[in-house]
Amino acid sequence: MAAATVAPRFVFGFRPDVADNVAYTDEGAIVYAAGHNVVIYSSDTRQQKLIPGALESEGITALCVSANKKLLAVAERSEKAMVTVYDLQTLKRRKVLVAADSKEYTSLAFSADGKMLLAQGGAPEWNLVLWVWEKSKVAASIKTTNQQSSPLHN
16 A cells, blocks of 8 residues: 655745745745745745755755845755755755754855855854855855844844
8 A cells, every 4th residue: 555645735824033034036926934844925826836844954044035036045954054955947956055064054145146155154153155056065164253133043
């Protein structure tokens, strides 16, 4: 007998503790984190597309959509911090970037051309890492300090 699987069709809620937690896609859909999922909600069709978080992660910490609205970066807290880059057209995973020196990333930003990804590591290291994400290569890394004043990062 085949094993039955359960897959969510709709996810309700919103994670206010995720950095840059709401963004638009090129088709006017809204991207946001809810629970352990990234939701892409189309107000035109009233449908959701879901990207589940990695099984080994402890939760989503940051989101970022590229300037051309074709890429989505999702940071997740784990034993080793990870950032997954998705193609927003196909929702396929393009790359998984893993850092050995941080447990989480608190903020993400794509370069204007979408070829590089900047990730701010969390406590206690506070490493700022610049990735050439298509090659999974760290271009630069520097230790920073926590100067954030947002109530979400206390």
